[in-house]
Amino acid sequence: MMTPTQVTVSAAEWEIMRVVWANEAVTSRKVIDTLEDKMEWKESTIKTLIGRLVEKDALQTVKEGRKYIYIALISEEDTVKSYSEDILARVCNKDNGKVVRNLMEDATLSQKDIEELIELLQEKAVTAPEEVACDCAVGQCDCHLV
Amino acid sequence: MMTPTQVTVSAAEWEIMRVVWANEAVTSRKVIDTLEDKMEWKESTIKTLIGRLVEKDALQTVKEGRKYIYIALISEEDTVKSYSEDILARVCNKDNGKVVRNLMEDATLSQKDIEELIELLQEKAVTAPEEVACDCAVGQCDCHLV
DNA sequence: AAATGACGTTTACGAACGTAAACTATTAAT
DNA sequence: ATTAATAGTTTACGTTCGTAAACGTCATTT
Numbered sequence: 001m002m003t004p005t006q007v008t009v010s011a012a013e014w015e016i017m018r019v020v021w022a023n024e025a026v027t028s029r030k031v032i033d034t035l036e037d038k039m040e041w042k043e044s045t046i047k048t049l050i051g052r053l054v055e056k057d058a059l060q061t062v063k064e065g066r067k068y069i070y071i072a073l074i075s076e077e078d079t080v081k082s083y084s085e086d087i088l089a090r091v092c093n094k095d096n097g098k099v100v101r102n103l104m105e106d107a108t109l110s111q112k113d114i115e116e117l118i119e120l121l122q123e124k125a126v127t128a129p130e131e132v133a134c135d136c137a138v139g140q141c142d143c144h145l146v
Numbered sequence: 147m148m149t150p151t152q153v154t155v156s157a158a159e160w161e162i163m164r165v166v167w168a169n170e171a172v173t174s175r176k177v178i179d180t181l182e183d184k185m186e187w188k189e190s191t192i193k194t195l196i197g198r199l200v201e202k203d204a205l206q207t208v209k210e211g212r213k214y215i216y217i218a219l220i221s222e223e224d225t226v227k228s229y230s231e232d233i234l235a236r237v238c239n240k241d242n243g244k245v246v247r248n249l250m251e252d253a254t255l256s257q258k259d260i261e262e263l264i265e266l267l268q269e270k271a272v273t274a275p276e277e278v279a280c281d282c283a284v285g286q287c288d289c290h291l292v
Numbered sequence: 293a294a295a296t297g298a299c300g301t302t303t304a305c306g307a308a309c310g311t312a313a314a315c316t317a318t319t320a321a322t
Numbered sequence: 323a324t325t326a327a328t329a330g331t332t333t334a335c336g337t338t339c340g341t342a343a344a345c346g347t348c349a350t351t352t
Contacts (some may be wrong), residue, residue, distance in 0.1 A: 004202045008308095010275075010308080010309060010310085011232075011309090011310090011312060012309075012311085013309090014236050015286075018236075018237075018282075018286045018287065019285060019286050021287075021288075022282075022285065022286055022287045022288045023285070023288070026282075027329090028329065028330080029328085029329080030276070030285070030326095032227070032288060034283065034285035035286075036282070038283045038286070041310095041311075041312090042312055042313085043216055043312090044309075044311080044312050044313065044314090045310075045311050045312055046331080047312095047331085048311075048312075049309095049311095050330090051331075051332095052308095052309090054349080061174075064177065064318090065319095066319080066328095066330095067327080067329060067330085068329080069331080070316085072241060076237070076241075077244070077248070080233065080236070080237060080241075080244070080245055080248060081248045081252075083233050083236075084233065084245070084248050084249040084252060085234075087226065087229055087230060087252055087254055088249070088252055090157075090160050090164075090226070090229075091222070091226060092266045092311090093254045095226075095255045096253040096255060096259070097253070097255050097256065097258075097259030097260075097262070097263065098223070098226075098253070099226055099230065099249070099253065099267060100249055100250055100253050100259070100263060101224070101235070101262070101263060102226060102227045102230050103230040103234070103245070103246055103261065103301065104246050104266060104267070105189070105230055105266070105272075106209070106227075106230065106271075107234060107236055107242040107243070107245065107246050108242045108278050109242060109243050109246070109267075109270055109274055109278065110240075110243065110274060110275055110276060110277050110278045111274050111275070111276055112243075112244070112276075112277075113243030113246070113274075113278070114243075114267050114268075114270060114271045114274055116243070116247070117243065117246060117247060117263075117267055118264055118267050118268075119269075120247060120250060120251070121250070121255075121260045121263055121264050122260075124250075124255055124335085125257060125260045126262060127186070128255055128256060128257050128259075128260055129154065129256055129257070130256060130257055131256050131258075132254050132256045132335070136168075136187075136253070137179035137180070137184045138167060138168070139168065139176070139179070140164045140165050140168055140180060140181075141162075141164065141167075141168045142167075144167070154338095156338080156339060157340090158339070158340060158341085159339090173311080174298095174299065175299085187340095187342090188340075188341075188342055188343085189342090189345090190341080190342050190343065191340075191342055192299085193299080193342095194340085194341075194342075195339095195340090195341095197299090197300080197301075197302095198338095198339090201342050212299080212300090212347085212348060212349080213298085213299065213300085213327085214297095214299085214300075229309070236306095239308080244336090
């Protein structure tokens with residue numbers, strides 16, 4: 001799915017998106033039933049969040065009778081990806097490895113996941129530099145202080 | 147460094163923290179000189195951000211004459227980690243692998259990083275399950291729809 | 293002594309967010 | 323036909339964030 005200008009989804013909105021992503025297309029009733037208890041949100045809170053997601057073009061609406069069916073306009077993958085990119089942008093390139101390690105430590109991975117990740121690492125190894133160059137502004141990382 | 151109740155640092159505040167982390171201890175002048183141009187922030191913007199970080203116990207102040215020296219009370223590692231954990235909490239356990247993969251694809255890794263990551267993966271493989279169990283609320287992920 | 297500058301504090305103000313009540317229009321039930 | 327339940331829209335309100343001006347104090351320069 002092409003996400004033109006990646007929309008930013010807040011933490012609360014993300015919960016809504018998960019329901020939409022999981023179901024391809026949902027009614028607001030579905031979202032409310034799914035989240036009302038789990039999140040301890042009032043029905044109107046959920047309505048507000050859905051409204052905001054439509055407003056920011058994360059959800060598309062299709063009229064179904066007099067109700068709406070909501071469909072995701074951004075993919076989970078892209079959304080997760082832009083979140084990841086954000087993390088990497090916040091640290092020195094040299095520390096990218098550490099960030100990946102941290103995430104990996106906390107992640108629950110299957111044998112197959114591990115296998116695939118090792119493969120990807122091996123691919124990256126083909127072109128990986130001996131040492132990563134720092135790209136930070138002077139003074140903003142200890143690679144080159146003033 | 148022990149971070150008791152992990153403080154939340156916003157994107158703009160994070161820039162300030164990077165300067166502090168890079169320098170161990172800094173004066174506000176140092177932060178201002180480092181970021182004013184790079185971020186195109188006015189001096190007072192930076193002062194505000196520093197003030198907020200002190201307020202939320204991300205920075206500690208040590209009086210030096212009539213000025214202050216600012217010292218980080220939260221480590222970069224912990225801060226990055228809690229940010230990473232946040233992402234994993236937003237997807238189904240089954241997709242953890244995909245999240246790691248996305249991050250890894252974007253990350254700049256050195257040969258050594260790659261080596262270490264492969265090692266970590268091999269360690270994880272020892273106890274990794276054949277298949278990761280979904281932990282999502284019903285309806286919130288496609289592993290178990292209603 | 294008066295003016296200027298550096299540094300921390302206070303105040304400001306709009307946008308985004310979390311949370312939700314109230315209102316409107318429409319359909320379903322009595 | 324009235325009433326009650328739905329679904330979407332509008333309004334609300336306190337907090338956090340991004341961005342910054344203004345202010346009060348010392349300290350330094352003229």
